[in-house]
Amino acid sequence: MPEIKLEKVTKTINEKPIVQEVSLEIPNKSFYCILGPPGSGKTMLMRLIAGLEAPDEGKILFDEKDVTNLGPAERNVAIVFQDFALYPHLTAFDNIASPLKVKKLPMNEIKKKVEEIAKYLKIDHRLTHFPAELSGGELQRVAIARALAKGAEVILLDEPLVRLDYKIRENMREELYKLQKEMGKNIILISSDPIDAMSLAEKIAVMKSGKVIQTGTREEIYERPANIFVGRYFGTVEMNILDIDKVVSKDAGKIIIKTKSFEMELPFCKKLVEEKIKIGIRAEHLFITELSGPMDVNFEAKIMLTEVIGSDTIIHLDLGLNETLRASVPIIYRRKIGEKIRIGFDPRKIYIFSSNGELLARGSDLYD
Amino acid sequence: MNLVRIISIIIVIIWGIFSISPLYIVVISGFKELNDVFTVPPKLIPFIDFQPSLEAYYKVFYTEIGQTFITSLVIAIAATVITLPVVIFSAYGFSRFPRAAMNDPRSFFILLTLRMTPPFAVVLPILLYWSSLGLIDTYPALIWTYTVFSIPLGVWILKGFIDSIPGRLEDAARVDGYNFASTFIKFVLPLMASGLAATIALVWLFLWNEFLFALKIAGGNVVTYTVKLPQLRHAERIMWNVYGAMGTISIIPPMIIFLAFRRYITKLYLAR
Numbered sequence: 001m002p003e004i005k006l007e008k009v010t011k012t013i014n015e016k017p018i019v020q021e022v023s024l025e026i027p028n029k030s031f032y033c034i035l036g037p038p039g040s041g042k043t044m045l046m047r048l049i050a051g052l053e054a055p056d057e058g059k060i061l062f063d064e065k066d067v068t069n070l071g072p073a074e075r076n077v078a079i080v081f082q083d084f085a086l087y088p089h090l091t092a093f094d095n096i097a098s099p100l101k102v103k104k105l106p107m108n109e110i111k112k113k114v115e116e117i118a119k120y121l122k123i124d125h126r127l128t129h130f131p132a133e134l135s136g137g138e139l140q141r142v143a144i145a146r147a148l149a150k151g152a153e154v155i156l157l158d159e160p161l162v163r164l165d166y167k168i169r170e171n172m173r174e175e176l177y178k179l180q181k182e183m184g185k186n187i188i189l190i191s192s193d194p195i196d197a198m199s200l201a202e203k204i205a206v207m208k209s210g211k212v213i214q215t216g217t218r219e220e221i222y223e224r225p226a227n228i229f230v231g232r233y234f235g236t237v238e239m240n241i242l243d244i245d246k247v248v249s250k251d252a253g254k255i256i257i258k259t260k261s262f263e264m265e266l267p268f269c270k271k272l273v274e275e276k277i278k279i280g281i282r283a284e285h286l287f288i289t290e291l292s293g294p295m296d297v298n299f300e301a302k303i304m305l306t307e308v309i310g311s312d313t314i315i316h317l318d319l320g321l322n323e324t325l326r327a328s329v330p331i332i333y334r335r336k337i338g339e340k341i342r343i344g345f346d347p348r349k350i351y352i353f354s355s356n357g358e359l360l361a362r363g364s365d366l367y368d
Numbered sequence: 369m370n371l372v373r374i375i376s377i378i379i380v381i382i383w384g385i386f387s388i389s390p391l392y393i394v395v396i397s398g399f400k401e402l403n404d405v406f407t408v409p410p411k412l413i414p415f416i417d418f419q420p421s422l423e424a425y426y427k428v429f430y431t432e433i434g435q436t437f438i439t440s441l442v443i444a445i446a447a448t449v450i451t452l453p454v455v456i457f458s459a460y461g462f463s464r465f466p467r468a469a470m471n472d473p474r475s476f477f478i479l480l481t482l483r484m485t486p487p488f489a490v491v492l493p494i495l496l497y498w499s500s501l502g503l504i505d506t507y508p509a510l511i512w513t514y515t516v517f518s519i520p521l522g523v524w525i526l527k528g529f530i531d532s533i534p535g536r537l538e539d540a541a542r543v544d545g546y547n548f549a550s551t552f553i554k555f556v557l558p559l560m561a562s563g564l565a566a567t568i569a570l571v572w573l574f575l576w577n578e579f580l581f582a583l584k585i586a587g588g589n590v591v592t593y594t595v596k597l598p599q600l601r602h603a604e605r606i607m608w609n610v611y612g613a614m615g616t617i618s619i620i621p622p623m624i625i626f627l628a629f630r631r632y633i634t635k636l637y638l639a640r
Contacts, residue, residue, distance in 0.1 A: 013467065014467070047539075050543060052539050052542065052543070071542065072539075072542045072543040072545075073542065073543075073544075073545040073546070073547065077543065078543060079539070079540065079543050081536050081539070081540060083534065083536060085534065085536035085537050085539065085540040086540075087537060087540075087541075087555060088559070089558050089559060098541070098544045099543075099544040099545055102544055102545035102546055102550075103545065146540075146544070150543070150544060150545070
């Protein structure tokens with residue numbers, strides 16, 4: 001039952017660092033997500049964990065046992081590849097049986113095991129078909145079945161959902177979750193989609209440019225993103241970032257923060273006065289005051305565009321002076337472009353970043 | 369039927385006549401007696417213009433002429449067989465280990481320049497090389513020379529095929545628990561089978577048709593059919609009927625190879 005530990009793992013290719021001093025602890029039997037935009041080194045990190053690549057520096061431990069120099073065959077890992085990587089010249093059955101055949105198990109045992117797994121994943125009627133004859137969802141299941149057949153305790157899923165269309169993706173998310181719970185495996189999801197991470201993972205590591213920027217539960221990362229990058233990346237709608245023009249100290253322990261187009265009052269905090277800051281407001285924390293009633297901070301904005309997504313609406317707002325915001329409201333809200341509405345938010349919900357992008361505080365911290 | 373279609377059909381017919389008629393003349397010449405070959409206008413239709421005869425084929429099979437086919441066959445097959453493993457592993461290496469120290473882009477270029485060099489440019493030094501070894505006009509000399517020249521061709525063709533096999537498949541096999549050798553045998557080889565078939569066909573065909581090295585490095589004791597063909601004279605007359613018969617026979621082995629590998633080659637196009 002491996003708990004995976006990475007200690008300052010570095011991998012350089014052609015003098016270009018792909019993974020830099022990554023240290024991670026992936027607890028046993030968890031659903032872990034390594035999240036990062038394309039090119040962040042997350043796929044290389046997966047290959048290092050699987051043993052397909054050896055790190056230049058650092059150590060990889062499975063249950064305190066050093067596996068840094070072991071190949072994938074000797075590690076307790078299986079991979080579901082992004083493009084499934086099924087053997088095109090073999091049937092679904094032989095694909096799933098492949099890791100069992102290496103172990104030289106007797107044929108009837110292999111057959112029993114493959115059929116059992118296939119039945120669990122509802123592909124038992126497709127076993128005689130070749131990969132070219134299977135649909136995207138079926139290919140995915142065969143790939144998962146092959147990973148399960150290896151019997152490994154750690155299953156790495158490389159962008160498992162990007163190749164599937166919307167509807168199957170929803171189902172597959174549910175099934176992956178069920179799979180982890182029922183099988184009690186350690187599943188590591190490698191993804192560039194924050195929604196995958198938020199809906200599936202118990203713990204998340206956010207990567208950028210080969211480095212792990214932040215680790216934590218989804219709530220921790222959502223509530224306290226380490227910096228602007230994580231804040232923007234980790235959310236359904238990108239976080240709004242506003243430059244602060246001026247911070248004015250007021251008496252009675254209050255300060256006024258001015259953006260280009262509106263201002264708000266916050267409890268006094270020394271840090272905010274001394275440093276140049278930016279603030280972040282999540283789209284879902286902006287409200288239309290005519291629907292929600294007046295908020296602590298209110299201002300007027302012009303509608304540029306309304307996008308209705310299912311039962312939510314994303315409203316693109318122009319505050320004037322080159323400042324724009326995106327608000328996400330959980331209703332269908334249609335208005336003419338150019339119409340003016342009043343927008344409000346709770347200053348406790350804002351994120352305060354330093355000028356180099358690090359999180360200084362949440363709005364709520366100032367009220368204690 | 370529109371004009372473009374009519375014109376294109378006419379062009380195809382003309383092209384067909386140009387390409388098929390020489391072949392037809394070679395084939396029927398093989399079944400003529402020598403005197404029938406020279407008539408003007410030519411006798412074109414068997415049984416009506418002339419009585420077919422197997423005289424030329426007797427000459428091929430019952431004299432040393434026929435032996436030249438065996439020589440060609442043995443040399444081409446031997447050289448292909450020696451070339452193949454070298455080609456498989458080097459094409460795989462060039463395709464899969466771009467980061468290896470030895471795999472400088474220049475080394476692939478240097479390999480290809482061997483193919484770009486006209487054989488005329490290098491035949492003399494190669495000739496001197498073999499004669500200094502005392503191996504001139506022997507099977508090993510010709511087979512080895514052919515091997516050296518077919519490796520670049522084979523690597524060039526096969527590398528393209530291997531490039532198109534996703535490397536993830538090998539990763540998957542390694543994760544499944546296969547070692548390098550069994551990954552190669554169980555997954556890489558079957559997937560490159562069609563590419564390998566095409567490579568074998570093309571390399572072999574190049575060797576079957578080779579003339580210059582066969583003439584210069586061998587040609588005395590070891591005579592290939594390509595060298596024998598221009599020497600078919602009898603009393604100052606070129607034996608065109610024997611020439612026709614040999615030409616016809618020489619078409620058969622490549623045809624067999626292409627028919628045998630047709631399945632792989634068409635599969636290859638379907639897969640794309």
